[in-house]
Amino acid sequence: MVKIVVDSSSIISLAMNCLLWVYDELKNKNIEFLVPTSVRNEVINSGLESQKYKYEAVRVMHHFANGTFKVISVEDKELVSKLIHYANSSFYIQNKPLKVLQEADVEVAVVAKQIGAKAILTDERTLRMFLENPENIKEMLKERYKSEIKVNEKALLKFKELIGSIFVLRSTEIIAFALTEGIFDPTINRCNLESNINCKKEIIEGILYSLKFSGCAISFDEISQYIPLILERMHK
Amino acid sequence: MKLDEKPILEADIKKEILKVLKQAVKLIEERNSEGLINLSHKLTHTSSINLETRSVYVSLIIYSLGQLISKALPKEDLKKREYFIEGVLANIKEGIKYLKKEDINKFDEIIKTLTLDISDFDNSFTKYVDKVLDFSKIQQGAKLHQHGLSLATVAKLVGTNEWDLMKKIGETKISEEFKPEIKNIKKRYEIATKILKGEI
Numbered sequence: 001m002v003k004i005v006v007d008s009s010s011i012i013s014l015a016m017n018c019l020l021w022v023y024d025e026l027k028n029k030n031i032e033f034l035v036p037t038s039v040r041n042e043v044i045n046s047g048l049e050s051q052k053y054k055y056e057a058v059r060v061m062h063h064f065a066n067g068t069f070k071v072i073s074v075e076d077k078e079l080v081s082k083l084i085h086y087a088n089s090s091f092y093i094q095n096k097p098l099k100v101l102q103e104a105d106v107e108v109a110v111v112a113k114q115i116g117a118k119a120i121l122t123d124e125r126t127l128r129m130f131l132e133n134p135e136n137i138k139e140m141l142k143e144r145y146k147s148e149i150k151v152n153e154k155a156l157l158k159f160k161e162l163i164g165s166i167f168v169l170r171s172t173e174i175i176a177f178a179l180t181e182g183i184f185d186p187t188i189n190r191c192n193l194e195s196n197i198n199c200k201k202e203i204i205e206g207i208l209y210s211l212k213f214s215g216c217a218i219s220f221d222e223i224s225q226y227i228p229l230i231l232e233r234m235h236k
Numbered sequence: 237m238k239l240d241e242k243p244i245l246e247a248d249i250k251k252e253i254l255k256v257l258k259q260a261v262k263l264i265e266e267r268n269s270e271g272l273i274n275l276s277h278k279l280t281h282t283s284s285i286n287l288e289t290r291s292v293y294v295s296l297i298i299y300s301l302g303q304l305i306s307k308a309l310p311k312e313d314l315k316k317r318e319y320f321i322e323g324v325l326a327n328i329k330e331g332i333k334y335l336k337k338e339d340i341n342k343f344d345e346i347i348k349t350l351t352l353d354i355s356d357f358d359n360s361f362t363k364y365v366d367k368v369l370d371f372s373k374i375q376q377g378a379k380l381h382q383h384g385l386s387l388a389t390v391a392k393l394v395g396t397n398e399w400d401l402m403k404k405i406g407e408t409k410i411s412e413e414f415k416p417e418i419k420n421i422k423k424r425y426e427i428a429t430k431i432l433k434g435e436i
Contacts, residue, residue: 001434002431002432004432008398009402012398016399026432033433042388042398043398046391046397046398046399047399049397052400053399053400091384091431093285096286097434098284098285099287099389100386101388101389102386102387102389103388105389118415119431124386125381125410126384126389127383137384138433139259140384144383161409162375167427167428169431171433173424173428173432174432176425176428177429177432179344212406212411214406215406216411219411219412222421225421226425
């Protein structure tokens with residue numbers, strides 16, 4: 001069983017596009033989606049409190065009830081505190097530490113470490129930057145604040161050491177995989193019956209762009225690279 | 237969103253809030269909606285560095301006022317809005333006095349009153365479109381996220397939910413600014429596929 005720890009952002013972006021069923025299909029392909037308790041509560045409680053997203057939250061609940069999403073508790077609370085401390089003392093602006101991450105962000109990575117997951121699934125930029133390219137955070141902050149950014153290299157190194165190497169997936173990677181695994185074939189076949197457009201291409205484009213516009217951190221350039229790649233893999 | 241429990245405000249944040257509120261008074265008197273919206277953005281830096289809820293509140297109030305002033309309203313509501321804005325102006329001036337006197341408790345009360353008043357006023361004639369205060373929270377939230385704060389941090393700070401924030405972020409250029417470690421999409425896709433197939 002492949003274990004993937006899921007962040008709130010990747011549940012929300014798929015829910016907003018009526019694509020939560022893809023998680024069910026991938027579960028049938030031996031992928032287990034684990035969700036930290038704090039993430040589950042954030043997605044469902046905040047959704048239920050909102051008139052606009054109440055029904056989406058109910059639909060998310062369905063996927064916890066059917067076992068596609070499994071709730072998991074963080075065992076090492078001390079590691080969460082340490083990571084928060086190091087992350088939030090890594091970058092300084094005007095001699096003040098920038099508090100960029102919250103417990104729920106870090107818990108995703110801690111749970112992944114706890115269960116030996118190879119990847120986390122997040123559509124959000126901040127945690128991904130910390131895990132993938134923390135040097136890029138300095139550049140981004142410098143640009144945004146138009147001010148000198150001091151980096152506490154020791155804190156950043158400690159964060160990296162404690163968290164180790166975890167690959168970051170986005171919902172776009174999940175969808176790309178689902179497309180090449182034939183999960184969308186019935187959708188493509190129905191589209192072909194009704195229209196003479198290039199259904200494969202339109203569906204790939206449609207999903208990738210709708211995920212981007214729902215907050216998934218993917219650039220236009222990345223999408224334009226993804227489309228021919230997925231098409232090529234679907235033909236194999 | 238809750239105001240900080242401790243009635244303490246660091247000197248530099250107090251100075252910044254005072255400066256912004258004084259500018260806001262002038263802009264409200266001029267009914268300068270664009271000026272108010274731009275002014276609210278200036279506080280975003282302070283809010284993101286200090287995670288100071290008072291500066292977030294002030295920023296939200298100023299942004300909301302900018303939005304309210306810019307709204308095209310039917311004649312009968314214009315008078316109502318003028319009356320409301322005069323009340324807000326008096327409250328802000330009162331708030332400035334308390335802040336100067338370091339009476340943070342009284343300042344907090346004024347901020348709470350202003351927030352509730354904006355919400356009530358908006359509710360009185362806005363039924364089917366996004367409420368100004370909620371809209372402001374999402375706008376300000378996206379700005380704070382752009383300043384590097386995570387979604388969870390922002391949601392807690394401005395008192396909104398991640399659903400609205402995700403939608404708003406999708407409409408911005410935030411994703412275009414990130415240089416991922418694995419720039420090559422083919423390589424990223426191949427690693428992802430191997431992980432999902434359990435081959436790594």
